[in-house]
Amino acid sequence: MSSWTWVAKTLKNLRLATPTSTSTTTMRKPVTADQLQSRLPPLMSASAGVPKQKDGLAVPPRPKKPLTPYFRFLAQVREDAKKENPKLKITELMKKIGTQWDRLDEAGKEKYLAAYKKDMESYSATLDKYQASLTPEQTALVEQLKMEKMSKKDKREKKRRVKDLGKPKKPMTAFLLFLRAQAKHGDTIEQYQQLAKQMGTKWKGMSEAEKAPYLAQYNDAASIYEKDLKKWEDKMLKQGNNDVVRISHLTKAIRAKLNR
Numbered sequence: 001m002s003s004w005t006w007v008a009k010t011l012k013n014l015r016l017a018t019p020t021s022t023s024t025t026t027m028r029k030p031v032t033a034d035q036l037q038s039r040l041p042p043l044m045s046a047s048a049g050v051p052k053q054k055d056g057l058a059v060p061p062r063p064k065k066p067l068t069p070y071f072r073f074l075a076q077v078r079e080d081a082k083k084e085n086p087k088l089k090i091t092e093l094m095k096k097i098g099t100q101w102d103r104l105d106e107a108g109k110e111k112y113l114a115a116y117k118k119d120m121e122s123y124s125a126t127l128d129k130y131q132a133s134l135t136p137e138q139t140a141l142v143e144q145l146k147m148e149k150m151s152k153k154d155k156r157e158k159k160r161r162v163k164d165l166g167k168p169k170k171p172m173t174a175f176l177l178f179l180r181a182q183a184k185h186g187d188t189i190e191q192y193q194q195l196a197k198q199m200g201t202k203w204k205g206m207s208e209a210e211k212a213p214y215l216a217q218y219n220d221a222a223s224i225y226e227k228d229l230k231k232w233e234d235k236m237l238k239q240g241n242n243d244v245v246r247i248s249h250l251t252k253a254i255r256a257k258l259n260r
Contacts, residue, residue, distance in 0.1 A: 057138065058138075059134065063123060063130050064123075073100075073101055081100075162244050165236065168232055175199075175203050177218060178214045183195060
């Protein structure tokens with residue numbers, strides 16, 4: 001993945017923060033690491049500097065990682081790039097800056113790399129002191145939070161993966177079918193949420209006979225979904241994507257092979 005593609009995805013729907021400098025000359029004054037950090041939008045900062053807390057135990061904020069060579073370049077040139085291309089969208093501007101970086105020769109990139117290496121040496125020493133200052137309980141909490149973060153990331157990646165692999169979508173529940181029938185085209189999110197609360201109360205008070213049409217519609221859709229899901233899972237097993245298949249279906253497939 002090229003530099004600009006990664007940045008474009010990171011900055012999608014964000015507004016570029018405008019640096020305070022008004023210089024438009026070619027020669028620029030040296031910029032410190034803190035100044036570079038301050039020029040970046042929140043999502044591009046290495047740390048928010050907020051203590052992590054859980055179950056009454058707090059961990060002091062981890063030291064910020066130095067900016068990579070590319071992000072140093074980005075922070076330094078984006079003011080001029082934005083002024084020169086005021087009508088470009090953020091993603092298009094990031095693409096343009098990414099192209100500038102890709103075309104920069106090794107000598108041009110070396111100064112950013114040298115500054116990064118220098119800051120990394122200082123960061124490593126600071127990080128060692130930080131880790132040594134943590135209590136055993138805080139260290140354990142850091143590891144726990146790290147594992148939880150990785151678990152959430154794995155779930156997001158798996159969800160995105162099964163979508164890309166064409167997994168059939170679950171049918172709407174009987175209540176959601178009922179709610180959809182009551183909603184009006186063009187309702188705002190707030191109006192829909194309010195309607196959902198009202199219809200939730202109404203649904204609880206409805207008789208089985210009143211719910212029957214929606215339950216029948218759901219059962220029909222669920223039957224079709226189960227067949228489509230089985231076909232999709234059989235396909236996934238043939239392709240070697242066993243991790244996206246239900247355990248129950250995988251077990252049946254293994255037993256079927258053993259009984260042959």
